[in-house]
Amino acid sequence: MRLPLAFLLGIVLSCQPLQAQPQPQSLNWAIVPMPGIFNVEGGQPVSGALYEATQLIDAQMPEVQVRYQVMSLLRMRQSLRKQLQLCSNGLLQTPARDKQGYFIPYLLSTPMHLLVRQPTLNQLLLENGEVSLDWLFANPYLRGAIATARQYPDDISAQLIKARDSGTLQEMTGSLSGENLLLMVSYHRLDYAFDYPMAYSEVASNYTLSDPLISVPLKESKELLPVGVYCPRTPWGLEMAKRIDQAVREATRNNQAFMALHQRWLPAEVYTRFTPQLLRFYEGRSATALSFE
Structure with missing residues (x-):
């Protein structure tokens, strides 16, 4: 008796091993509460200049599942040193941190x-x-x-x-x-x-x-400083740093969105004083891909 071709194909296909479906990427943002920067309520950020900027970046990574972990600055430093699978958000760049993580700047901070x-x-x-x-x-x-x-x-x-x-x-x-x-x-x-x-x-x-x-x-503090993200120096951290950098470049193409958040959160005279430098930073950031070593 000859079996129908469709029936035979069904048997063959049913014997094939199921391929694992790709898991969605996830990203834990480690943040430290700070007034006007990351305003936190109920253990989660709700507003602030860096929170708004991070949301602009998140919007460029729709395939990445994002969550926020609120912690102290000490715990954030320990997490980076231990190479945990999270990216520390809202840090200034330092040589010591560069040895522990990949730095991705996305916003300029006015002087202290x-x-x-x-x-x-x-x-x-x-x-x-x-x-x-x-x-x-x-x-x-x-x-x-x-x-x-x-x-x-x-x-x-x-x-x-x-x-x-x-x-x-x-x-x-x-x-x-x-x-x-x-x-x-x-x-x-x-x-x-x-x-x-x-x-x-x-x-x-x-x-x-x-x-x-x-x-x-302050006489000694006049420079605008890049603020950004540190991802650990691990294979996961390198891939996530590259993805975040791509998202930052895409987000800063709309530099007016970043300028608007500066205008909302800075005193008017400070915003006016630094507007030209802020614009130059975002124009350059959108055009320049970072090279990670």
Whole structure:
């Protein structure tokens, strides 16, 4: 008896091993809460300049399943050192981190400022509207502090650490996002702290302040600094870094979307001052693929 051809084909196909379906890629963004940068509610980011920028990047990776892990800066550093399968978002580039991960910049940060009350401002020696750290630390009657939870840019970090080690500056723990120092300045428990203008704007909008704070540029901190992502130096990290870099280039082609988030989160005078540099960065970023070693 001759069996129908369709029946025979069905038997043959049913005997073939099933091929595994490709699993969707997943990406864990490790983030540290920070006012105006990553605003967190209920353990998840809800707003902030870097959160909005990350969403623009996520939109260019529809095949990647994204989730956010909120953690302290210390835990983020440990995760990168242990080469865990996540990408640390919102970090400044440093030589030490470059040894542990692949860096993908996607946004420019404005310089860190000094935050003071009006009476303290009247005591500062200002030159062209700026205060020098050398002058500040030579006047120890002014009480200042840095936050354990906050990362400080390379152009001032060495001086801050030296002042901390000499006892001129206090180093304080407290809130995970470090805004407690700004509140302490407002309530006269400190005379000054260091922070980014957009962070203070967010604190001023969402907390009750005793005295308003004034943002004073630092003589030693004038450069816009790239902020980005570190993925671990593993095969997974390399592939994810390449995919994120591609998404960043695609997202920054619409540089007006990035400029709009700067305008929303920065004080107006700071945004106006740095607009040309911000535009040049995003135009260059969209046109340049990174080379990972």
